[in-house]
Amino acid sequence: MTNSPVTLNISDNGIATVSLNKPEKLNALDIEMFLAIKNTIKSLRKNRQIRVVILTGVGPDFCTGLDVKSVMSKPSSALKLLFKWLPGNSNLAQKVTSMWRELNVPVIAAIHGRCWGGGLQIALGADFRIAQLNSSLSIMESKWGLIPDMAGNTQIRKLMPIDVAMKLTMTAETLTADQALQYNLVTEVHDSALDRANELALKLIEKSPDVLAGVKKLFNQNWSRSDRTFFAKESWYQVKILAGKNQKIATRKALGKEAEYKARMHW
Known part of the structure; x- marks a missing residue:
């Protein structure tokens, strides 16, 4: 297994599988992971042969959110995440969500295990979110005294009424896959999210x-x-x-x- 925090595999038919690859850290987001996600998306953007992207995580969890200890213990790390030249521009924390939407190919998030906080923000950047039956999802930032600030809010406002969005964001409630489906946070629920993502990808590449x-x-x-x-x-x-x-x-x-x-x- 490569030591890279994000791995990229491109099949002969143009399906790119991007895997968050820090299972020993439950794929928690540190600066190294943020930068690797951004650079991976930049490389995908340059490749016009790619037809579909599948985003998943190695190990038992998709992503458990921000590695708070790693990021908050270093002021320079927090600065790298939040810095932007203009208020309306995206910073590094926002790019790992918003840049998926800028790709000119469908992006499918295959969610399993925990998809919490920053992990859910990243998944919200995908066009489709398929949640495995064993998965749990949470807009968890308020637990740490924070608000979600990784660009997922722009997608949430399209998915659910404002009162529901505020309740989930304020309470940091943990949802089952079926509950997430009821709230429109995910597109589908399936026994195997990755298998279903590949099935959908194969259907999509039949189209222009x-x-x-x-x-x-x-x-x-x-x-x-x-x-x-x-x-x-x-x-x-x-x-x-x-x-x-x-x-x-x-x-x-x-x-x-x-x-x-x-x-x-x-x-």
């Missing part, structure tokens, strides 16, 4: 990579904007897709003919 990128960008950037803006973006993205090679390939495949998709277009 340009369509997957276009849908993700259309929804993430325009979901709450005006109808007129949404209409304009729909039309523009459709024209862009029609001008690309993969739309013609998708038509051939739909007609039962052999064809392989090209690398996704630049978005």
Whole structure:
């Protein structure tokens, strides 16, 4: 097993599996882990052959949250996490969540064991969250006298009513997988989150990579904007897709003919 805090495996069909890899620390987040996640996402962003990303954790837990002792004991570590040039920019703590949304491919979080605090924030950066039956989830920051500040709140506000979001955030309540599903924190619950994530990934790579990128960008950037803006973006993205090679390939495949998709277009 590699000593890297994050491992990356890319299969021949373009499915990238990113694993948080500090099982001896329950995949708790220290500065080394934060930097490794950010750098891994940057490398994925440059690879237009990648079709889907699966995010998981090595060992019994997905991620138990911030390694409080490691981060809080060093003022320089806290500064590295929180520093930003402008208030509206993302800092390192926020990048490990927000950068997943910026990838032009679907990202699936396969959650097992504990997914607490910062771990849940990272999972909220994924497009889909599949929770294993044995998993537990918690917006746990208030337990440590903190508020969640890793960019997951922007996703939570789309998933649940404000009163429910405040209750879960203020109380640090621990949820079962089924409860998380009821609160819309996860997309599905399954006996094996990783198996289901791979199953979904295989289904997604049957579609044009340009369509997957276009849908993700259309929804993430325009979901709450005006109808007129949404209409304009729909039309523009459709024209862009029609001008690309993969739309013609998708038509051939739909007609039962052999064809392989090209690398996704630049978005």
